[in-house]
Amino acid sequence: MEVDSFDDLLRDAEQLTANVDSGGELPRVERNLHQIMETSQRLWTKTAQVGVPDAADVKASILLGSKGLDVPRISQRLETLSATKTFEPLEPIADTDIQSFLRNERENAVLAVIQETKKNTLQQTEKRFWETMQSEWQEQRQRILNALISSGEDLLDIGPDTESMLSETVAMDGRSTMDSVEMAYARQVYLYNDRVVHGGVRPNLIQLFEQISLQFEDKRVSELWAMVREMTSVPLISTVDTVQARSAQEMQMAFVRQARSYLENSYLKYISTIVGENLQRAQVGGIPGTFHRVQGFMKVKLPHPVPGLEDGEVNGQPVWPIIYYCLRCGDLDAVLHAVQRAAQDLGEFEEYLKEYMDSEDRRLSPNMQTKLRIHYRSNVRNSPDPYKRAVYCLIGCCDTTDSHSEVISKTEDYLWLKLSQVSFVEESGPSSLDRLTLPQLQTTLLEEYGENHFSAHQNPYLYFQVLFLSAQFEAAIEFLSRSDLRLRCHAVHTAIVLYEMGLLVLPANIQTQVLSKHLDDPSPMRRLNFARLISMYTSKFENTDPREALQYFYLLRGLKDHQGENLFITCLSEMVIETREFETLLGKLGQDGTRRPGAVDKFQANTQRILETVARDTEAKGLFEDAVKLYDLARNADKVLEILNRLLSPIVAVPKSGQSNRQRLQALAVAIAGRFQSQAVTGNQSNTKSFYLLLDLMTFFDEYHGRELDRALETIKTLQLVPLTPETVDDKVNAFKQYTDEVRRNMPDILLATMNILHTKYRNTRNTTLQNAQGRPTARSEDGGKESYLADLRRQAKSLITFAGMLPYRMPGDTNARLVQMEVLMN
Known part of the structure; x- marks a missing residue:
């Protein structure tokens, strides 16, 4: 490649200068080197501040700089200008054109109406949206609360095909979520309800549950039902107010008596078991009776010799431990036998014991109790024999704050001791300070000690036993229902037994939490929301086992919801909507229009009322197609036609397409219309006329969209809706006023x-x-x-x-x- 000479370069430069002088997009800028340097420096500073070079600003500076204009200064001046006065409203100019004025006013009025309608529509839509959202959140909140004590599978368990703004539907068809224990209980509930429905003598519900508990091969469950049977074997007071009945002294004494009896029988079985397992050490010699079993038990468990024991021995065993353990087993004859064999060393104790045995509720007379307490304070309180002190405190109901830890090491023994010291006799003077009442004991166990003291979550059966035997049934059931998922079914069926016997204290409002306290109730009485407990229990399996859930809902037939509606019908309605098991639960219509019974008919209830309620609730939730079927099942033709007219009206003119809402609704409407005509079923005249007219119009539009114009024109002529002659x-026009919306x-x-x-x-x-x-x-x-x-x-x-x-x-x-x-x- 040849290198250009200097002459060639000069010629090219002159040619470029000539091209610039001849004109172009930009004029020629004539500046000296100092001016070019200042301008470059200013542009570079501006570019550095912005961060990204602006090609438009650079070109503007080059263009305007040739005319001596300072672009940055002009920009600053422009920013200081205010456009406030530029757009001030002008004075209105009167319009002399009346036609234009009226047209303008009419347009303004129309626009104002449109704007107001738009505003109202937006407000109503937003209000309806938030109401729906709040309703959905309340339902989800309740589901979450229920699911927290349910299995993990129940979390946000939504019924199939249920419209929700918050979740997707999850169906669990074809698989039961009930385990073998729940199914066994459900079978017994079914047998009980069946006997109730058909009349006659009601079966013993406790016996049904106790029999089935033997199949579980769980000793703790068997003991639970034995305890329930013992505590419910009390004389029921015929009163409507359960709180008043439970607070009555007669019933409270019965509860204490039954609880003490259960603990004593349990301890006697425990002693017999220990002796049977250690026959060689016990050496009872095959002699029956509590006295000899206690002696054998002491040979196995009681260390020998025990320091501090007083008042001699009986058959080589210390007398006061024998008396205590015989009392603990509830055998007063064995106690008297031991006392009589050591009477010379026991002083006046035999006199106290005989009066204690002769009393129906194991209570000394006031005079004898005073005498015993004086003797206790002066001679026994400071005795080194812990068994002697415990026996005096038991019989005399004194020194109730002493827990006798040297003798009592188990919770059952402590509970038995305190129940034995409960007094129902009013006392005055200094003795009243040492008096222990049942409400005081209940408050101590539930509120002062509570779950942490008894390590309830490690041993839930023990804490349930403590609360239940102290006649705090509601708190015991609520605790067991939430302590362990496997134990909830036992708690629920315990509640069912107490509810059927009239022993359960219920809240006035079923919207409250499971366990609540009423201000007017005596402390520490609680109320158990039985309806919510049943609802939470059935929420696990109502989607997969609706028939079983229905049996539990039938137990709620005597309760009312916040609107005064029968709770059985309310729960049934909610379950039907959730599960969509319409035919299984409510029955179905045959081709001839006869209704085939469903599961609800087995209860011989007012089926018509149930169907109407479920249909009304379904309609209120916006499930209109389901509501049509339910109203049809309830033979309410007016509501069927009314809702169908609302459903068909928006889709009459829509073109037919496969698997569309229009095709489904049209098929439903045609089937109902055919059956109504064959059976001469009609609603009111307006709904009936509109229904058949809408069906004919759907036929017209089907022909129209199908390009069958001649047939469509004949159809519209036959309907005589529009005039085709002047x-x-x-x-x-007059006939149009008679049509429905x-x-x-x-x-x-x-x-x-x-x-x-x-x-x-x-x-x-x-x-x-x-x-x-x-x-x-x-x-x-x-x-x-x-x-x-x-x-x-x-x-x-x-x-x-x-x-x-x-x-x-x-x-x-x-x-x-x-x-x-x-x-x-x-x-």
Whole structure:
């Protein structure tokens, strides 16, 4: 490549200068080196501040800089300018054109109405949205709370096909979520309800549950039901108020007596077991009786010798431990036998014991109790023999704050000691400070000690036993229902037993939490929301085992919800909506219109009322198709037709397509219409007329969208909804006022479809006439017939336009325009 000479470079430079001088996009800038350096420095500073070079600013500076303009300074001046006074409103100018003024006012009024309607619609929509969201959240909140004490599978368990804004549907069909224990209990509940429904003597529910508990091969469950049987074997007080009955002294004494009896029998079995397992050490010699078993037990468990024991021995065993353990087993005859064999060393104790045995509730008379307490304070309180102190405190109900830890090491023993010291006799003076009442004991166990003291979650059966034997049934059931998922079914069925026996204290409002306290109730009485407990229990399996859940809901038939509705019907309605097991639970209609019974019919309840309630709740939740089927099942033709009219009205003019809402609803409506006609079932005249008219209109639009124009025109003529002659316009306008809103809403589509049919037929006929005119000659009579036919089509279109203008109904804005446009094309 040759290197250009200096002359060539000079010539090229002069050529470039000439090109610049000859004109171009930008004028020539003449600046000295100092000016170019300042401008470059300013541009570089601006570029550095912005971060990204602005090509437009650079070009502007080059363009305006040649004229001596300082761009940055001009920008600063422009930013200081204010446009406040530029757009000040001008004085209104009076319009002298009345027509324009009126038109302007009318448009302003229309716009104001539209704006106000838009505002109201947005407000109502937002309000409805938040109400729906709040309702959904409340339902989900309740489900979450229920699921927290349910298995993990129940978390956010939504019934299939349930419309929700918050979650997807999860179906669990074909698989039971009940385990073997729950199924066994459910079977017993079914047997009990079946006997109740058919009348006669009710079976012993405790016996049913106790029998089935033997199959579980769990000793703790068997003991639980033995305890329930013992505590419910009390004389029931015939009163409506359960709180009053439970607070009565007679019933409280019975509860204490039964609890003490259960603990004593349990301890006697425990001693017998220990002796049976250690026959060689016990050396009872095969002699029956509590006295000899206690002696054998002491040889196994009691260390020998025990320091501090007083008042001699019986058969080589210390006397006071024998007396204590015989008392602990509840055998007072064995106690008397031991006392009599050591009477010379026991002083007046035999006298105290005999009066204690003769008392029906194991209580000394006030005089004898005072005498024993004086002897205790002066001679026994400071005795080194812990068994002697414990026996005196038991019989005399004294020193109730002493826990006797040297003798008592188990919770059952402590509970038995305190129950034995409970007093129901009013005392005065210093002795009243040493008195222990049942409410005081209940408060100590539930509130002062509580779950942490008894390590309840490590041993839930023990804490349940403590609360239940102290007659705190509601707190015991609530604790067991939430302590362990496997134990909840036992707690629920314990609650069922107490509820059926009238021993359960219920809240006035079923919306409260499971365990609540009423301000007017004596402390520490609690109330158990039995309805919510049943609902939480059945929520696990109501989707997969609705028949079993229904048996539990039947137990709630005597309760009312917050609206005063029967709780059995309310729970059934919610379960039907959730599970959608309409046929299984409520029955179904056969082809002949007869209703086949469902699971609810087995309860011999007011099935019609149940069906009406479920249908009403379904409609309130917006499940209109299901509501139609339920109202049809309840034989409420008026509601069936009313809801169907609302469902069909928006889809009458929609084109048919496979698997669409229109096709499904049309099939449902046609089936119901066929059955109603064959069985002569009718609702009120307005709903019936609108229903069959909407079905005929759907047929019309099916023919119209299917391009069967002749048949569609014949159908609309048969329906006589719109006028096709000028003479019938007034009659059709008057008849329009008699139609329901469901039919009126479709009138714009009916007019457009009819006008489109007329226009299409006119255009086809006109095109045929023109083709014949351009081809072979046509007979004059034929042309005259076509002209007459075209004129008739125009006359029909004109009738439609007149009818549309006279309708007392606000139609969409483009309807009249499209009608007029097609009518003009026909002229």
